[in-house]
Amino acid sequence: MKCKHCSANFRGEVREVIGKKEDYFRVLTDMGKNGVGEIYFSGGEPLLLDSLFDVIKFGKENNIIMTTGTNGAILDEEKVKRLKEAGVDKVFVSLDSYEEEKHDFLRNGKVFKKAVKGIEYLKEYGIYTRVDSVIWKGNYEDLDNFVNFCQKLGVDEITFAWTMKVGRAIENDEVLPPKSAYFKVGEKLKELKRKYNLPKISFHRFEYLNKEECRDCPGGRKIFYISSAGKISPCFWINTLLPDFFTEKNIFEEKISNLFQDKKIKKFVEMEKKRYKYFGSGCPTMCLMENNKFNSKDPLLINS
Numbered sequence: 001m002k003c004k005h006c007s008a009n010f011r012g013e014v015r016e017v018i019g020k021k022e023d024y025f026r027v028l029t030d031m032g033k034n035g036v037g038e039i040y041f042s043g044g045e046p047l048l049l050d051s052l053f054d055v056i057k058f059g060k061e062n063n064i065i066m067t068t069g070t071n072g073a074i075l076d077e078e079k080v081k082r083l084k085e086a087g088v089d090k091v092f093v094s095l096d097s098y099e100e101e102k103h104d105f106l107r108n109g110k111v112f113k114k115a116v117k118g119i120e121y122l123k124e125y126g127i128y129t130r131v132d133s134v135i136w137k138g139n140y141e142d143l144d145n146f147v148n149f150c151q152k153l154g155v156d157e158i159t160f161a162w163t164m165k166v167g168r169a170i171e172n173d174e175v176l177p178p179k180s181a182y183f184k185v186g187e188k189l190k191e192l193k194r195k196y197n198l199p200k201i202s203f204h205r206f207e208y209l210n211k212e213e214c215r216d217c218p219g220g221r222k223i224f225y226i227s228s229a230g231k232i233s234p235c236f237w238i239n240t241l242l243p244d245f246f247t248e249k250n251i252f253e254e255k256i257s258n259l260f261q262d263k264k265i266k267k268f269v270e271m272e273k274k275r276y277k278y279f280g281s282g283c284p285t286m287c288l289m290e291n292n293k294f295n296s297k298d299p300l301l302i303n304s
């Protein structure tokens with residue numbers, strides 16, 4: 001698929017996923033021993049990887065919470081059954097509108113019906129289901145109806161994320177929500193969170209709404225991103241703008257404990273500590289993207 005807002009700088013080439021199933025098992029054992037609590041598989045499309053189900057099962061046997069995302073395009077009953085048998089903890093399905101036409105427009109393909117059917121299967125098999133939705137031009141004024149739709153589907157959680165101008169969204173900037181609507185949307189999300197017990201409402205890039213929570217960047221300390229080539233960076237988002245922060249070695253060549261302490265990761269953490277000291281909490285990716293410099297104040301927090 002070629003989603004119009006996709007953050008990956010993907011232009012249609014197939015990126016090779018390296019490593020055999022046995023290599024993954026070895027790495028998962030190492031991760032389990034080194035305190036990795038949760039693994040989330042994101043896209044491309046994780047369900048295209050046939051070894052995913054065995055990897056999830058093995059991760060669970062090593063006491064790791066195993067979660068996968070999917071765009072829902074191939075989420076049929078057989079895949080849902082295999083996810084259940086593997087013991088997956090949560091499945092995150094992308095859904096960006098309750099209107100078929102709008103969702104398919106953003107996703108650049110006829111996937112709405114398949115994603116909705118996939119969600120129904122997930123609920124039928126008793127799997128925790130989160131809908132991941134970007135806030136974009138086609139839905140930012142109509143979030144009530146969307147939440148209602150998801151409630152009827154029985155989803156457990158919805159996570160909203162403000163669409164960022166990275167990857168394919170640079171050339172398709174007509175899908176971006178107007179920046180002037182950011183704080184109004186934030187207020188709406190707060191209202192929805194108060195109103196609904198289920199689905200649980202959560203959000204990304206609205207850190208100012210989580211006043212009680214830590215607003216420091218967790219990249220390179222609490223979360224890490226592993227690329228399809230097995231290299232580690234502090235966060236997926238920062239990697240789209242600063243690819244230099246990838247480790248030189250990959251998870252198949254080096255122990256995970258060493259990679260977490262790699263000089264590139266440490267450099268990022270030091271840079272962020274300095275940024276935080278002068279400019280306060282916020283997301284360094286947002287600073288880079290909107291202010292063109294890492295050392296600056298997160299523009300989305302300025303009015304908070």
Ligand code: SF4
Binds near residue numbers: 238282
């Ligand atoms: S760079 Fe931004 S998105 Fe990435 S971990 Fe830090 S705060 Fe989160």
